Structure formats: structure tokens, C-alpha cells
Amino acid sequence: MGCDHNCSSCSENCDERDLRVKANDYSFINKVIGVVSGKGGVGKSLVTSLLAVELNKKGYNVGILDADITGPSIPKAFGLKGMVKGSEIGIMPALTRDNIKVISTNLLLEDTSDPVVWRGPIIAGTVQQFYTDVVWDKIDVLLVDMPPGTGDVPLTVFQSLPVDGIVVVASPQELVSMIVEKALKMAKLMNISVLGLVENMSYFHCPDNNKDYKIFGDSHIDEIAKKHNLNVVAKLPIDPKIAELSDKGLIEDYNSNYLDDLIKKIESIEK
Ligand SMILES: Nc1ncnc2c1ncn2[C@@H]1O[C@H](COP(=O)(O)OP(=O)(O)OP(=O)(O)O)[C@@H](O)[C@H]1O
């Protein structure tokens, strides 16, 4: 009763301490989806970006919270430059060409090549502020692009944001190791539902002979999915166009429906 989610100033000895933070008064966020991976460089930010683009094309109001505080890459993929502005009600997110809302540390720095040299608690606090202090307004799906691994930031996000589900991104070579399973086990430990696995850089489709080549070898994603009773919701090819468009800040020009099954999973979450 009367809980303001501020456990630090509360004398109640309640069993289920809710560490969740409250969104800005001007934010009306329906679903929060995290994009995670066991290992770096497998394509989380790309999957986050493509998912945002596909959801946006379907008419949803989409936001991206770039929780990769020290290695932010979302603004670049969408060609966002300059700094976001604040107002008396909070920080206004940046808007992409097609009206996807974005917040990222790179939108707070005067020079985007400046490093963010902050300790863990400050980084975790920033992630929370991206939720509490940003004026998100009406958002159907807020995507949270995580840094790699199972460290401080995923822990903060899982504990303090109302995450409805996560997507685990992996590349074929990662799957021979147990790293992807660490991410899955972390989600289970924290009672976060896994919407599915996405295998990125799964194959290369050669336009000259119409054949698919498994550049990184045979994948084991189906076995891992089966072992954990999960679905593989997408297998994305290595596509030089993806790399080119994200380098040019034009990822919104990439037309695909690779993530349709994942979108259906997100749509089916009951709120
Ligand atoms: N399917 C793909 N085809 C071509 N290029 C890709 C593909 N997926 C990712 N890339 C490129 O690979 C690089 C790494 O991808 P991305 O930044 O999405 O990985 P990440 O998992 O977010 O990395 P980090 O762990 O550093 O956050 C980027 O330059 C991206 O454009």
C-alpha cells in the first residue's frame, strides 16, 4: 500500500522488494522488449534496429533505449546526429527520419568520439534514467539494446524495467560454445520470458548462383532451442547491404520481413 518503489527510504520489511523504477509521467509505454546476447558483435544492435524498422512499418509507435552506454551504436545506424534536448518535464528523445524515438549516450555527448569512462553504478543509473527521465510519450514497443553478456546492465534492466520478454541473438560460431546458454540461464534465473532466438549471420546467399553458403559453419541453434524449449524466430543472412546501410545511417531503407515471426510473438504478449 502506498509503495513509491523507493526501497531506500522505506522502513517496511516487505518480502518482495520491487526494484522497478517508474517511467516519466509523460511516458505511456505498453511493451518493453530486451535484445541480448552472450557475446559481443553478434548483431544485437542490428536486430534491434531492424526490429524497430519492421515494427514501425507495421504502424506501431516504437522507441529504442540504447542501454549500451559505453559502446552505443544505434544513433549511427539511423544517421542521428547532435544532442537531445531537455525540457522541464524531462529529456526529449531523438526522432529518426521515420519517427522512431531513440535515446543513447551518443546523443548526450558533444563529441561522439568521446569515451564514456564511468563506473558500473553510474552506468546502471544512466540506463534507469533513460527510462525514468525521458519523455517517451506513447510507445507501443520500447526496444532495449543491451551491451553483450550477462553483466551489470542486463541485471539492472531486468530488475528495474518492466521487461515483457527478451530476444537472444547469436551467431553460428557462438553457438558451439556455452555462452549463449549463459544468457538464457540468466533470463530464467530472473524470471524473464525469452520470446525466441535469432541467429544472425546464419548464411550468405550468393546472388550469382542462387546458393546459400554457411560461412561460419553449421549452426547448432536448433539443438539449443530444443534443449531450452524455445523457438528460433529468425535466421538472418550475412548481407553486405545491411552493413552498408547501417554505416550510412540509412538502416530505415532496409526492407525485409525476416523478423515477422518475432513480431507475432511480441504482438501475442497480453497486457
Ligand atoms: N547480418 C548481417 N549482415 C551484414 N553485416 C552485419 C550483419 N549483422 C551485423 N552486421 C554488422 O556487424 C557489425 C556488428 O553488428 P552489431 O553492432 O549489430 O553487433 P552487436 O552485437 O550489437 O555488437 P556489440 O556487442 O558491440 O554491441 C556491424 O557493423 C553490423 O552492421
Ligand SMILES: [Mg+2]
Ligand atoms: Mg550493439
